[in-house]
Amino acid sequence: MEPILTRYARDPEQKKIDVAVSHGAYEAAKKALAMKPEEVIETVKSSGLRGRGGAGFPTGNKWSFIPAAAPVRYLAVNADESEPGTFKDRLLIEGDPHLLLEGIIIASYAIKCRTAFIYIRGEFTDGANILREAIREAYAKGILGEKVLGTSYALDVLVARGAGAYICGEETGLLESLEGHRGQPRVKPPFPAIRGLFGQPTIVNNVETLCCVPPILSHGAEWFKKIGPEKSPGPKLFCISGRVRKPGIYELPMGIPAEQLVLEYGGGVPEGRKIKGIIPGGSSAAVLGPKQFGTPLDFDSLGKIGNMLGSAGVIVLDDTVCAVDALTNIMRFYAHESCGQCTPCREGTAWSVKILTRLERGEGVPRDLENIANLTRMISGRALCPLADGAAMPLTSFFREFKDEFVAHLEQKRCPMRGAAVPGEQRPLPLESGTHA
């Protein structure tokens, strides 16, 4: 497939507005502004575009949830990208900021909003500067501001720097943070499209989702629908990382089998090694064991086996990786990033780190295995936001796929992969990890 979203993103000149315009930037926005907002929504609806931020919710449907009578509406662009294994939005932000701005203009016009916020991960300093410069150029050329592209439509776009927490990427945590509060998720419903930023209807969309919108307007909904599986159409950016020879970002139709992606694009695992597990959708997704390597990477195929495409951050483990160690590492992230509002999430993630660390150090006790299984049940579906379910997914799946290794740690009183009774030399393992940071 010819790249669509990343066609120009690796060209260092593309961030300049004149170069982007010479490549056709803002033509789709002109087309959209000549349509009625409702027609733009219908086009996006019939393209079948589903959100690329993790949940795969149909974008056009989300846009149509804004109450017709609402006098003020906002668009909040989710550029927080903090999920381990995920680095695709960064390429779009830094490489083709005008594609994102064009998507923002079309989405804002469709939902009749006059102010859009780009909430960008605090650590993305380059990205924030590139966006600010692109926005400045767009105002100077009359592409943003009082008369967008010479029409009567007015739009302001502002950049907000993220607060440095993974939870600020969760849509309601993001809204809290944008309002200047601590980034803690809100109870839903009401959903942001009904009551969002400053109490007004707000659409929260991922960067890649918005970058799909200009090509849909340019080439039509039918063209988009023909790319990839019927229910997960359109181009998708897959991030490949971990134990592979060619880590990177690959733009492909969804539906490619996991193993094929790793071998054909990721270059496979290092010489002489075997693929042990594939995490298909960032650290919140379940790890695929060998029997599931043929699973097509799209929303529904992964959903059917209780997994998810999430942010399509594909993390590869080979047979040198200890499953207990890898899981400890992942759970440490969730324990650190839990916002602390819900006891099952706050305590469950912290306890899992404590138990896993003990097992990895060869200090496990027989109850540990039972407790890991119980913790999964106690966390999943019992908290306010999907961070907790996302933390339970690796816990359940690693335990299911690699149970023998957990048992071996317990029985041998050491990590069999490290081959040493005390593995601490390789990476410090904190003993007191039960407290919430």
Ligand SMILES: Cc1cc2nc3c(=O)[nH]c(=O)nc-3n(C[C@H](O)[C@H](O)[C@H](O)COP(=O)(O)O)c2cc1C
């Ligand atoms: C803990 C957590 C972190 C998230 N981080 C991001 C993120 O960095 N970027 C993103 O677009 N969506 C993230 N999401 C998903 C958003 O809540 C939301 O579903 C998404 O931004 C909606 O956009 P979309 O419909 O275009 O996918 C996160 C969700 C959770 C639970």
Ligand code: SF4
């Ligand atoms: S599930 Fe976890 S991260 Fe989400 S609101 Fe509750 S404590 Fe915070």
